[in-house]
Amino acid sequence: MAAMKPTATQHEAAIRETDKLWLEAVTKRDAERAISFWSDDALVLPPDAPVIAGKEAIRSFVGGAFSDPNFSIRWVTDEVHVSANGDMAYATGTNQVTATGPNGKVFTQRGKGITVWKKQADGAWKCVVDIWNSLPPDSQA
């Protein structure tokens, strides 16, 4: 008897659990673990910066962020939408980044963004696109 295919609810739960582990790895500043949640060909699109394409460029990006003693990020994932076949999904959310600015001053910026996910051959969900931008300082979103 064939294994039953996961339902949309199960796919969503798997993505939310993966996302939670990702945030834990980033919070622990575990760079190699953190970058493992992006696919090898993932695109990271930070505001006011060029496209960061692929695992090596992402490793450098994460290493740069983690080298700032003032860097921290937290995010909240809102909606997760999974494709009918359970191979692609996207999630919406908000985030808050604290870091040292070019002027040496520590800033905190709230943002909103989406992540696009693809299920890999081994069944793991990986982030294939990661993009965010700023919320206005007074926004309730």
Next chain:
Amino acid sequence: MAAMKPTATQHEAAIRETDKLWLEAVTKRDAERAISFWSDDALVLPPDAPVIAGKEAIRSFVGGAFSDPNFSIRWVTDEVHVSANGDMAYATGTNQVTATGPNGKVFTQRGKGITVWKKQADGAWKCVVDIWNSLPPDSQA
């Protein structure tokens, strides 16, 4: 005999054609036609602004942009990735927006972004999430 299901290549071609018609509608400043390419529950996430959720909010956003005589946008769609079942897709691209700034001066900003698409019950592809952010002025991306 059942109709053959469209292939991934056919889905991608349908999205690229839809995207082309969307850009034409925006270039002609045809607001109602332009907003028809977003789903009723679409999210537009512009930089430095709150989330714009749903058709009425998007209508107001587009109306605001089109009321600026200096507003123009062009975009180039790069990759299109379609889910296995042909119900969800995402596209990457770059854009260039010209508009009147808060200080009354006309500015041009280059950006990068992604659109997420869902195939509707009638077979039409609609944009469900639209997010972009700035590229640095000297970026080649």
